[in-house]
Amino acid sequence: MVKITVVGVGPGSADYISPLAMSCIERADVLVGGRRHLEALARPEQETYPLTADLSGLPAYLRRQAGRRVVVLATGDPGLYGILTFLRQHFTAEQLQVIPGVSAVQLAFARLAMPWQDALICSVHGRDINDAVLDQLKQARKAAVLTGPxxxxxxxxxxxxxxxxxxxxxxxxxxxxxxxxxxxxxxxxLAQLGEEITSNCVMVIINE
Ligand SMILES: C[S@@+](CC[C@H](N)C(=O)[O-])C[C@H]1O[C@@H](n2cnc3c(N)ncnc32)[C@H](O)[C@@H]1O
Structure with a gap:
């Protein structure tokens, strides 16, 4: 049975990669991840599989790795609008070991020194704004939205x-x-801003 370790590598800086995550990455035979993560973390002797928008070949590739130490790298935490959703469509919980990471949402609230147990978390990364998201935001006093292209x-x-x-x-x-x-x-x-912001952003919205 294939066993895949899914590792959250935090929002960007290696300072936010946990020691446990780092030791999984260092011991891996195969690293799967976005190009930026692979460039930063893969060693020459490790096999790499770069992730692109088309994930259709990934499950078969991962199944072929049975017996090897396979690590899938995920931005932030794998379970928050991350690759874990896709992997759970193809693999059972027993086939996956998840090492949590610091989410961009966590770090955004930390930068603001603001508790967030009462916040709505949603994402418009990779999707159009729809009425359901707008309705949710309308009712929330505190929200964090993952934006995207x-x-x-x-x-x-x-x-x-x-x-x-x-x-x-x-x-x-x-x-x-x-x-x-x-x-x-x-x-x-923000609606009147002269130019669009294209970098990675979390929008924390306070509507009191
Ligand atoms: C596909 S989602 C992945 C979220 C990730 N799983 C997490 O827990 O943070 C990508 C979005 O996360 C947010 N994001 C990721 N890295 C970020 C960073 N360093 N600063 C601000 N937002 C970031 C942006 O909204 C980006 O579009």
Whole structure:
């Protein structure tokens, strides 16, 4: 039976990779992950499998690795809008060992020194804004939204201007990376921004 270790590598900086995650990565025979992660973490003797948007070949590849130590690298925590959703469609819980990572959402709330057990967590990464997401956001007093190329921050703010123009947005971009930025503005101000922000962002929205 194939056994796959899915490792959360945090939001960007290696400082957020846990010692347990690092030791799994170092002992792996095969590393699967995005190019950025593989470039940063793979050693020359390790076999690598770069992930792309097309994951169709991945399950068969992983099954062929039975008997080898296989590690799949995931941004942040694998279970929060990560590759674990896809892997659980193809493998049982017994076939997967998950090593948690620090999520970008966790780090965003940490940067704001703000508790988050009462926050709605949702994602528009890789998907269009739909009414269901807008309805959820409308009802939430505190929310964290993972934005992405399909729906970057200004676009989401424009969809929210009629619902909550004065809500406060903390735009937490490229967390833990050299260009990290945290900006505070209103939904209305973000909707009017001169240019779209294309970096990795978590939008924390406070609507009180
Ligand atoms: C596919 S989701 C993966 C989330 C990941 N599993 C986690 O737990 O953070 C990718 C989104 O996470 C957010 N993200 C990832 N890294 C980030 C960073 N360093 N700073 C801010 N947001 C980040 C962005 O919203 C990005 O579009």
């Amino acid at each position: 399909a729906c970057p921050p200004r676009q989401l703010a424009r969809a929210l201007t009629h619902i909550m123009p004065r809500a406060t947005v903390y735009l937490c971009c490229d967390l833990s990376l050299p260009g990290e930025r945290v900006m505070m503005l209103t939904v209305g101000e």
